[in-house]
Amino acid sequence: MSKKYSHVIVVGIDGAGSFIKDAKTPVFDQIFKNGAVTYDALASNPSISAECWGSMLLGVGPEVHGLTNQVVSENPYPTNSHFPTLFRRIKEAYPEATLGAYCNWSRINTGIVENNLEVSHETGGDDALTPVICDYIRNQKPDFLFIQFDSVDSAGHRNGYGTPAHLQRISEVDALVGDIYNATKEAGILEDTLFIVIADHGGTPPDEGGRGHHGGWSVGERYVTFAATGRGVAKGTVAEMNVRDLAAIVLYAFDIQTPEFCEKGWTSQVPEGIFADDSLPAYRDISHLTGAAPRVSKEPHTSELV
Ligand SMILES: [Zn+2]
Secondary structure, three states: OOOOOOEEEEEEEOOOOOHHHOOOOHHHHHHOOOOEEEEEEEOOOOOOHHHHHHHHHHOOOHHHHOOOHHHHHHOOOOOOOOOOOHHHHHHHHOOOOOEEEEEOOHHHHHHHOOOOOOOEEEOOOHHHHHHHHHHHHHHHOOOEEEEEEOHHHHHHHHHOOOOHHHHHHHHHHHHHHHHHHHHHHHOOOHHHEEEEEEEOOOOOOOOOOOOOOOOOOOHHHHEEEEEEEOOOEOOEEOOOOEOOHHHHHHHHHOOOOOOOOOOOOOOOOOOOOOEOOOOOOOOOOOHHHHOOOOOOOOOOOOOOOO
């Protein structure tokens, strides 16, 4: 095996959807100015946190992994599942790997990540957790680090998604992303890091009570941001993508073989437009598995019903 990157850092921004493109995000814009970006990646359906984060870390859809917010709140993720997380796949390939999961929504640390892999984890509010994460990066130089910020989703629930208050919180979290990026630089590992920002789902405009929701399949709920930068990442727009593809992207970075594609199992693929690698298989349309209509066009929002 020869790793394409020694380090992968994923910053997950819960509830940011595709609204990052509407918010002031100078840090994001700078970090990914030469990176691969899309605001049209598809969430998992239903567009709920456990379903979406579970899909990203497991490479399978919600109908396969069965995780819901209640399930992950009440049960540790089985250590012998047929569908191991990225953490277990990386640990099995590289037993010495340093792994971290730093999630504001602590249910990811306990209900999605196996508890027997020596994954370093902490939880806390986004602002308080960030310096802890930065220290961890500088001191431990993790091979794989998964971060989840939750305050943007809270702002969406409180005010409606896409509202000034929601966009303002995205801008504030943008600064935290900058802190993490700078810590990666200070750790001396940036040149050998695949750095990713991804959202799990978006949400709805405010209802009569002024609150936002998600779980449905409206445009605001189902489209999310994905951005990657690192040595060899193509500059431009990522083509068709589903959040579950994060798993295949991370395995590709570590040169770990992906399981065979199977509609009842592993459906994670490396989207076109991230890595210039002709040996990658053509991207399969899985929109019939996600609740979206079949793709008919390469224009933005390519999985929309037409
Ligand atoms: Zn969420």
